[in-house]
Amino acid sequence: MNAFDLSRLRPRLPSPLEPVEDERFARRGLTLLLKREDLIHPDLPGNKWRKLALNLEAAEGRPVLTFGGAYSNHLRAVAAAGRLLGFATVGIVRGDELAGRPLNPSLTRCAADGMRLEFVDRATYRAKNDPATRALLLERAPAGAYVVPEGGSNALAVQGCVELGRELAGAADAVGVAVGTGGTLAGLAAGLGPGQRALGFPVLKGGFLGEEVRALQEAAFGGPRGEWTLDERFHGGGYARVSPALEAFARDFEARHGLAIERLYVAKMLYGLTALAEEGVFPAGTRLAAVITGAPDAPPSDGARPSGASPGGRARPSGASPGDRARPSSASPGDGGQPADSSR
Structure with missing residues (x-):
């Protein structure tokens, strides 16, 4: 069987769509459903499967550089x-x-x-899409390597995420999703x-993500597809930043529904x-x-967790009322900055 035959991994598709009872929605006559992309595959959960599937088929078993x-x-x-x-991988x-x-x-x-890790300075990393820099980076990979961009977001990834939207046809009026690089949103909307x-x-x-989503749809489909919007208020201060308000909300959601919530993406979307x-x-x-694009990691050892990040395991109720804080105080739409690392 060829390396790129993904059927051997037995993905759980379509992913489950689970209704949940939440009084904050119910008292307004709203229905909340969780699209459990985190259950697709234990090692390639959520949007990772959607974004990688067509790219891995295109790679045809060649080494992958990302x-x-x-x-x-990612x-x-x-x-x-x-x-x-x-197949061989280089990160x-x-x-x-x-290093x-x-x-x-x-x-x-x-x-x-089995991934070979190659550490580069931040200036080189920022220039990774420059042709000359890309050529130098390719020298670190086996000959003929297939390149997947940061976060996996390219035209093939967007096309792979279209099926997510199709699975929700007729089941929901609006679909919330976390956005890191824009690929999942671009395909979902389409x-x-x-x-x-x-x-x-x-x-x-x-x-800057609006332009990214439009560019990804242009690359994948030749133009805009579907109806989508961005709400910039809930980043909580930036990537890998978890404000006290967001942490309180996530713990409360976990206590209400018995579902461990990943903090850096899923919690912000649910919030x-x-x-x-x-x-x-x-x-x-x-x-x-609500698209659950991933599950929390097991808690890392002390000192290994990124600043502000939470393992997101089951938690006792904090006593906080998420309804009292509709907006995290640290969210400031339009603030300048760049992602530390984004993979949605």
């Missing part, structure tokens, strides 16, 4: 795919200062799955049917969707689907 930060979910997914399907990691340090749990997992819309919640600040509901944005009768 990019990410020290805690990149790097881990590519490394796992290489182990499961038998270009931002930050040459990391002489012990690997954190995320990169340890990548290495254990796959939704008439009268449906996608609501993107950026997890990083800077206000934003809940805030919009409480602001009265949705008319009674609206069916809202």
Whole structure:
């Protein structure tokens, strides 16, 4: 069987769509549904499967070179795919200062799955799409390597995410999704049917993701597709930043529904969707689907977690009322900045 035959991995598709009872939605006549993309595959969950599937088929078993930060979910997914399907992987990691340090749990997992890690300085990493820089980086990979961009977002990834929207056809009126690089939102919106819309919640600040989504749809489809919007208020200060208000909300959601919530993407999306509901944005009768794009990691060892990040495990109720904080105080739409690492 060829390395790129993904059927051997037995993905759970379509992913489950689960209704949940949440009084913050119910008292406004709204239905909340969780689209459990995190259950597609244990090693390639959520949007990782959607974004990588067509890229891996295009690679046809060749080595794969890709990019990410020290805690990149994308790097881990590519490394796992290489182990499961038998192709070589190389990860270009931002930050040459990391080369002489012990690997954190995320990169340890990548290495254990056979990924060769190449650390580069931040200036080189920022220039990774420059043709001359890209040629130098390709020298670190086996000949004929297939390149997947940071976060996996390219035209093939967007096309792979179209099926997510199609699975929700007729099941929801609006669909919330976290946005890191824009690929999942671009494909989701394209796959939704008439009268449906996608609501993107950026997890990083800077206000540049609208252009990214439009460019990705142009590359994938030749022009805009579907109805989508971005709400920039819920990044919580930037990528890998978890404000106290967001942490309280996530713990409360976990206690209400018995579902561990990943903090850096999923919690921000759920926080934003809940805030919009409480602001009265949705008319009674609206069916809202929240895309659960990933699950939290097991808690890393002390000192290995990125600043502000939470393992997101089951938690006791904090006593905080998410409804009292519709907007995290640290969210400031339009603030300048760049992502530390984004992979959605």
